Amino acid sequence: MKLCEKEIEKLVNEMHKQKNCCECVLEICSGEMNLKNKKEFESLARFFGSGLNSGCVCGALIGAILISDLKNKNLGKAEAYAISNRLHQKFVERNKVICCRILKPQKRCNEIVKNMIADLLEID
Template identity: 25%
Template structure:
């Protein structure tokens, strides 16, 4: 499944990937979490529920580009989520992190929060869901190997 910045109703979502994307977007829209927390929470609950929920709070400083407006919080949350699930496989974590950044840059033109939100700050909930869905997709493929 290929995730893009298309409108949600144009995206065909199935199974765990769609559930993760919808969960992350919902958490962001609820106002209870920002982008990084929402991505991490959705991945944790679907791929590593044995990990304490308190781990999600570790991502609380990454929203809004880590306060400086640089790396997108959703991407930072996705990177943390990859490490949370894959844990000891640093080579795979590094490879998937590069893949996530490349995919994100192709979709949104940059990984910098300031650049992305300058065009459309209202797109953050969907972007958050898309990143969570992409990370879930990457993890599913990894688990199927």
């Protein structure tokens, strides 16, 4: 992925007006990855909003893990899990929790989405 920080910020700010965190991560990253079934893939993301609609796992983290798996689909399971674990660990280090019900009231969703996209860029 070759998006710069300003492009990511602009896309996130615009998209987040109508889309949840998972949709934002998936749409921005899938556009860069030229995914074939982009529409179907994006429709899956709507169910990950508001922490699985229960305040649980942040959708930005879910979206980043889904994209990382697509980007690294040729890796073995252990290597793919290592990347997923690294994304999770960075998320927790940065945000302390992964629960949407705790993060959302802090009004940091755009920042969290941008950070997850940046983390995905580092994996390249």
